Amino acid sequence: MTTHDTRPPKPDATPEATPPATSAQKNEPTPNPRRHRPALLVLLLATAALYLWDLGASGYANQFYSAAAQAGSASWTAFFFGSSDAANSITVDKPPAALWPMALSVRLFGLSAWAILVPEALMGVATVGVLYAAVRRRFGAGAGLFAGALLALTPVAALMFRFNNPDALLCLLMVCAVYCVLRALEDARTKWLLLAGVCFGFAFLTKTLQAWLILPPLAVVYAVCAPTALRRRIVQLLLGGLAMVVSGGWWVAIVELWPAASRPYIGGSQHNSFLELTFGYNGLGRINGDEAGSVGGGPPGGGGRGGGGAWGDTGITRLFTSDMGGQISWLLPAAFLLLVAGLVVLRRARRTDAARAAFLVWGGALLMTFTTFSFMSGIFHQYYNVALAPYIAALVAMGATLLWQRRARTAAALLLAGTVAVTAGWAYVLLARSPQWMPWLRWTVVAVGAVAALGLLLSVRLGRRLAVVAAGLGIAAGLGGPVAYAANTVNTPHTGSIVTAGPEVRGAGGRHGGMIIIGGRGPGPGGKGGRNHGGTAGPPPGQGPGPGQGHGTRGGKDHNALGGLLNGQQVSAKAKAALKKNAADHTWAAAAIGSQNAASYQLATGLPVMPIGGFNGSDPSPTLERFKEYVRQGKIHYFIGGGMGGGFFGTKGGGSSASASTSSDITKWVEKAFKKVTIGNSTLYDLTRPVS
Template sequence: MDKTESLLTLPAPAPTGPTPTAATADAGPPARGRPDPAWVRPALAALLLATALLYLWGLGASGWANSFYSAAAQAGSQSWKAFFYGSSDAANSITVDKTPASLWLMALSVRVFGLNSWAILVPQALLGVASVGVLFATVRRWHGPAAGLIAGAVLAVTPVATLMFRFNNPDALLVLLLIGAAYATVRAVETASTRWIVLAGALVGFGFLTKMLQAFLVIPVFAGVYLLAAPTGFWRRVRQVLAAGLGVVLAAGWWVAIVELVPASARPYVGGSQGNSILELTLGYNGLGRITGAEEGSVGGRGPASGQTGLGRLFDTENGGQISWLLPAALILLVAGLLLAGRAARTDRRRAGLLLWGGWLLVTGVVFSFMSGIFHAYYSVALAPAVGALVGIGVTLLWQRRAPGAPRWQALAATVTLAAALAVTA
């Protein structure tokens, strides 16, 4: 059984120079240009402060939250061996059924502040504030500060995010690492930078050390956007993407290699596996088994932790109120943005940004909708950064091109109306 199946039952300035042509107008703002308007920094500070208050206020209401991971954090604070392996107990008899990166943060916090609910949960809240800040920086770079602020605000108040950034499951760290990888991809695309694209791969690899194969869902999207939009030759782009793949392997594989090479008698049993193997756990119970439903010892694909598969899963009674209020709006704005981009140049940043966040949303959303293994509603927090980014980009793009009676204005009005209706009924 997944140890978290009952989680959601808890209480819970004007342009200068030549007039731009139609082609250059859709190329998006430059990565480096005029400084932000004076209001941006205060607005960002207010957003981050409000997010911190939202996530930190009354943090102890959840008690020990997921006691399965709280016990592992306690063990890691008492034993460095338990810390490294992510053991459930300081005696190192068995590990949790996940890779241990998120536990490392909690265990370090307990070592500093002592064993209490606040010490376990405050790292998650701070990860949430950092996620909002990095999402702002990523979206702002290509689409402007207004889009970045909207994106960050949407992420901050998405219901499932307000839950998971106050809880001690691995998802909070995973979300921050994936947003960081998106930022590194954006920086890489700007100058065809090998260093940045390898960093993106390394961050995804560290995401594997947080929640295994779920981190890899964004790999084809980030690689595809880089191959499409980076301003360099095709074969150099291919080589750089392969180097990023090596970054993924190294960042994710060092810990796995150690666990597999250490004799079983000298380490704890790998929890969740049938044969005391981290590779088996990665490919089985926490890997392909989540897609196919072939998870030995799990509740199966139709159990109470999973719901019905299909496109409607993310809109059902369990998931609808957590993530779905802005999903249709994000998809409408994605399509509208791509239509506005039209036949832009290969390296067009606005289109690249839409493809990056739209690809993240579609790939992850489809997998979550059709996976036959264990699925929990809180997994959908991985969709929240993409939803926020698409809403921020799409709203500002349509607003900049508004005109009374124009289709773009009507599309924006319809999007707002639909989002409001879903928010009320979800």
């Protein structure tokens, strides 16, 4: 990865593709002296320590995915399909690649919070390492270390690399794909585009179409800038696309060709189709808000001032708002400024210049993702912004390095000083949104940033020593807020479906299902405060959320109804014992409305629990007739009451009324036909003992 291929150019290379012998014009990687390797090791170890710190405090984090990992560890069929339960009633609403590392970890080490979350933390360390390698090759080890540190300390990265949503693996694969494209841009070797295609393919199996957001800018940059003939560039891109289709399509083909009656229902779809899930609920529905089976009501664009409907306002300022700003936007203005600066500095470079191509690749990825996130009208959570973190980190490190090398020029010094001043000023705004949290920090950041900006301006005349001191102060000012946010994040347990990094923010709130959900804190394990958008704390391993979790109220809004969607239920020892009794006589120990409710009992008992209606309780799986048949055959022991009731959230954007009422119909039938009993704090219906 660090050595340059000295082989002669391929015979079909054009004269333009063969760089002159001048070293300044060669697309060669910068040297990687051994003295920098200890610094890289320190960076990776520090990242590992940050992401592994008190990791078990979050318990099973998102129980929806933890239960699927447990199921995959018990059943290879569930592993392959990404089933929510080992008896394979329904899959999660994503493809299964993100579940595979967790399921293998649980199979090897047993079910625990650490077995679930350590693979995510290691993905974070790997992402930092790959980003370092990508930036170092063109801009030096210092820039690579800076980029890696910026990524590691981004608040939303410190959140998601300690959590078990698919975004951690997606982020790693995206950075690997960019690295491969940058390697291909150096000498036009086809193997790097093939590897990039494989990364994109497995990223598709992680989070479907989000993985392909950055494909257009990367393909365009390669088509224009690669150092080989145009015909060969086009053929290489087609081969890379073929590798992507094969690496991502093999699983899709198997699932679509597999007889539907002998595989689990595809969660998140309304017609048991992964292609429908890909292009609907997880695809175009995220863009236009037309998501059949989604939580939240109202027509697309029918709520926010900017047209965001149930998921908040859309528009160019979306990622800077109270909801999003503290997660990702600390260095976003700097990234945009330094992207423009880098392209201006390199405007006269050759078409094949690898440094300019790097700015175009990282910048194109940033702009494409930023624009999509800003204007998409469908489901959008704050933690999605982790996808932007590597692009921002790379551009800031590359642009700052380029300007630093030219700091003797007045224009470069002005740009550096202006970037520091803008970054410090924006950090003040973000920190002021949490006025009771470390109030001194925002004033310190502004003061240090002002001194740093002035020092960078004066360094043109006063020399290198002052410039180095000013640069150090500028870095401190830029990272003061993110470091504090990241520290708060790793010291706070997180659980549930919708989590955020950092402290509580005044005026923050995401709209879900027509009501405002505001991040809350509650007593967590070990006396620490838990944080998510349901006001819950992280459960200890083997248990659901503690008493009162999922029932937080803030700002006068009652969120009790969301407990079954965002979090599971507390599982008492008596309820756990009841489900385990005679469990071998049944396929499913119990059934519950919604995946989170089912997940709590499945994680507590280790037994399959059927999630009726999938994650939202709105999937038509199983039908009432199929459920009755399961009950007649004795395959389900208990029905767990107290869930979402199936029809609370309904469907959005064209979901059928039949699918919306399926879980509600099952609930009504069970309540009428079977006697209710209370065991511990759980309401159960013994489906082997009808009322008659």
